[in-house]
Amino acid sequence: MTDRRSFVAWLGSLPLLRRRRSLSRAPILIEATPTALYQQPDGRNNLVRVAVTGLDAPAARARLTDRRGTLVGTAGLLPTGAGLAGELWVPLSRAAGAEFQIDVEVGKQRIGGRRVRLAPPRRWTLYWIASSHTEVGLTERHDECLELHRQNLDAALARIAAHPDFRWTAECALQLISYVENRPPAAGELLARALRDGKVGFSALFAQPLTGILDHETFARLVWPAGLFAREHGLGYQAAQLSDVPGQTLTLPTLLAASGVRYLASGVNPERAAPLLSPAEAARAQLAGGGRGEWTTYPQLYWWEGPDGSRVLHWRADQYVDGLRFGFDVDPAEMGRRLSDWLLTHPVLLSPGYPYDVALLSGAAGDNGLLDERVVANVEEFSRRFAYPRLIAARPEDFFRDVERRWGTKLPVRRGDTGCYREDGAASTAAELGRYRAAQLVARAAELLALWDEKTELRDGGAADRIEQRAAARRKMWRDLLLFGEHTWGGSAGGSDSDEAETVARWQYKRRFLDGAAAAADAQVAAALLRIGLSAAAGGGGAGAPVVSCSTPRAGREARWCTSPRARRGGSRTVAGSGRRWICPTGRRWPWRGTSPRWATWRSRKVSAHRTRRGTTARRSRRRPAPSTWCSIPRAARSARSRPVTAWSVSGRPTGRG
Numbered sequence: 281m282t283d284r285r286s287f288v289a290w291l292g293s294l295p296l297l298r299r300r301r302s303l304s305r306a307p308i309l310i311e312a313t314p315t316a317l318y319q320q321p322d323g324r325n326n327l328v329r330v331a332v333t334g335l336d337a338p339a340a341r342a343r344l345t346d347r348r349g350t351l352v353g354t355a356g357l358l359p360t361g362a363g364l365a366g367e368l369w370v371p372l373s374r375a376a377g378a379e380f381q382i383d384v385e386v387g388k389q390r391i392g393g394r395r396v397r398l399a400p401p402r403r404w405t406l407y408w409i410a411s412s413h414t415e416v417g418l419t420e421r422h423d424e425c426l427e428l429h430r431q432n433l434d435a436a437l438a439r440i441a442a443h444p445d446f447r448w449t450a451e452c453a454l455q456l457i458s459y460v461e462n463r464p465p466a467a468g469e470l471l472a473r474a475l476r477d478g479k480v481g482f483s484a485l486f487a488q489p490l491t492g493i494l495d496h497e498t499f500a501r502l503v504w505p506a507g508l509f510a511r512e513h514g515l516g517y518q519a520a521q522l523s524d525v526p527g528q529t530l531t532l533p534t535l536l537a538a539s540g541v542r543y544l545a546s547g548v549n550p551e552r553a554a555p556l557l558s559p560a561e562a563a564r565a566q567l568a569g570g571g572r573g574e575w576t577t578y579p580q581l582y583w584w585e586g587p588d589g590s591r592v593l594h595w596r597a598d599q600y601v602d603g604l605r606f607g608f609d610v611d612p613a614e615m616g617r618r619l620s621d622w623l624l625t626h627p628v629l630l631s632p633g634y635p636y637d638v639a640l641l642s643g644a645a646g647d648n649g650l651l652d653e654r655v656v657a658n659v660e661e662f663s664r665r666f667a668y669p670r671l672i673a674a675r676p677e678d679f680f681r682d683v684e685r686r687w688g689t690k691l692p693v694r695r696g697d698t699g700c701y702r703e704d705g706a707a708s709t710a711a712e713l714g715r716y717r718a719a720q721l722v723a724r725a726a727e728l729l730a731l732w733d734e735k736t737e738l739r740d741g742g743a744a745d746r747i748e749q750r751a752a753a754r755r756k757m758w759r760d761l762l763l764f765g766e767h768t769w770g771g772s773a774g775g776s777d778s779d780e781a782e783t784v785a786r787w788q789y790k791r792r793f794l795d796g797a798a799a800a801a802d803a804q805v806a807a808a809l810l811r812i813g814l815s816a817a818a819g820g821g822g823a824g825a826p827v828v829s830c831s832t833p834r835a836g837r838e839a840r841w842c843t844s845p846r847a848r849r850g851g852s853r854t855v856a857g858s859g860r861r862w863i864c865p866t867g868r869r870w871p872w873r874g875t876s877p878r879w880a881t882w883r884s885r886k887v888s889a890h891r892t893r894r895g896t897t898a899r900r901s902r903r904r905p906a907p908s909t910w911c912s913i914p915r916a917a918r919s920a921r922s923r924p925v926t927a928w929s930v931s932g933r934p935t936g937r938g
């Protein structure tokens with residue numbers, strides 16, 4: 281007895297079983313259900329499940345015949361807990377389905393039968409983004425987490441030759457950048473080639489951000505590191521992945537579209553996220569599920585439109601580790617069972633609002649997980665066995681291009697934000713969150729002040745190098761700010777034991793990103809103001825070089841003089857916005873001290889007189905900085921241009937306004 285069929289026949293022939301069967305009086309129920317699984321090579325045969333209840337036997341056999349009585353196939357039925365069940369391939373090529381006769385036998389005796397009509401379910405194509413979720417500092421220390429993602433990329437590059445159809449995708453640009461920075465140049469080149477050839481997927485967001493705590497300038501740089509990386513290596517990108525963050529601000533599609541991203545795949549962990557549909561809208565779309573009154577809108581597929589009308593095509597799912605959810609690490613049969621159950625029972629996929637025959641899965645390993653190579657083998661074996669669902673280990677854009685080509689103009693358009701529900705975790709460290717906001721403002725000031733680098737830098741052979749070094753320091757500053765705004769807040773035990781040693785250590789590591797960025801921003805602003813002051817004092821400024829007052833405390837028209845005698849004695853030009861500390865050109869910080877109304881009036885008249893007198897000549901002779909000195913961000917450049925510009929004399933008095 282070497283196979284299942286002969287084993288079932290032998291079981292059924294046992295005398296003991298015949299006696300027990302004769303004692304059974306329960307009615308026998310026979311069910312036949314087509315699955316979502318179709319046989320290779322042509323997808324004509326559907327795997328039909330036959331279930332029998334009420335039969336008091338350890339095993340049985342189902343015989344399926346067509347309307348003409350021709351035997352289609354047989355299935356051995358074995359215990360499943362609720363009864364007996366088995367599967368067999370049935371040709372289901374006609375959309376309307378066909379009628380069949382099912383007979384159930386135990387041994388050689390027919391126990392029952394039923395005539396059924398079987399209709400073929402949709403033939404699905406499932407695109408699967410094989411990636412590992414980036415949780416910087418959740419499961420291990422930050423650098424150890426990134427090393428795991430580098431190892432995933434090592435494995436992906438090594439796998440290409442033997443598995444040419446398998447695609448690994450870096451979930452965010454941080455994985456790629458970290459790889460190139462930490463592996464030998466040859467490995468970096470290999471990665472760039474794989475990205476260029478489409479063998480490895482490129483997701484353009486730098487990391488998985490909490491968009492609700494990012495200042496505009498930091499938010500605007502979410503794709504910037506990916507852009508720099510792409511330009512450096514001659515690459516392009518079209519898609520972004522965003523996992524484990526329940527919602528994003530309403531301007532995210534605007535930012536993505538403006539940054540060259542057309543497609544967004546998100547897996548949101550929606551335990552607190554507000555769905556985009558109201559309950560009434562969900563009911564209209566027949567999304568009331570489970571008979572318990574709850575409803576779901578996931579997955580969603582729509583054009584997400586920003587306030588300016590720009591759009592990204594957005595797949596919004598509630599999961600991001602689909603590989604493990606659907607048993608990709610178990611075996612192809614288990615994968616088939618779980619995928620089929622999902623495709624045939626999920627209320628969204630069954631609803632009239634989901635007419636598509638494609639869906640997107642994402643995730644091949646857990647948080648910071650290494651890919652188990654058995655997953656690759658199982659996916660490939662699944663595809664050898666089943667024609668449908670067609671399971672494609674793909675890059676995000678492979679799915680979206682297919683969707684856009686087939687349904688692009690018919691897809692719904694949605695506007696608005698999706699709720700910033702993970703941002704409350706950041707409030708658990710309120711002091712650092714406050715420092716983060718302040719550091720982002722100073723970083724913006726540093727970027728604006730850098731617009732005058734070329735005008736204020738000493739004219740010697742090293743000027744270009746010094747300017748570039750400062751630009752590199754600012755790039756690192758923004759990167760640290762982005763890393764601090766990444767969604768991981770504390771270690772995996774942080775929620776239950778925030779004082780646990782490892783949690784504290786990981787938090788301290790994360791805080792280093794904030795400390796580093798804040799220190800860099802402060803240093804850049806102080807040094808820039810000093811250069812500006814020295815440049816003006818040396819006559820390098822005057823009417824020819826516009827010298828800017830920093831925007832941070834909103835100096836401009838409402839600026840008041842610092843009355844600190846030390847500041848004036850030191851010849852420093854120190855102004856203060858209301859209630860804010862100000863960094864003077866000497867690099868010192870001076871607290872703002874209120875001035876008497878009388879003094880302020882006198883000062884205001886004096887300033888006004890100076891401005892009137894100097895304004896005419898200053899405007900006439902003022903030259904704009906060369907275009908290259910302007911910030912590359914159009915909005916920032918415009919705001920810098922339109923901001924009141926004040927030039928300072930040696931004595932620290934305002935002498936002109938551009």
Ligand SMILES: [Zn+2]
Pocket residue numbers: 413414415488523524647767768
């Ligand atoms: Zn996460």
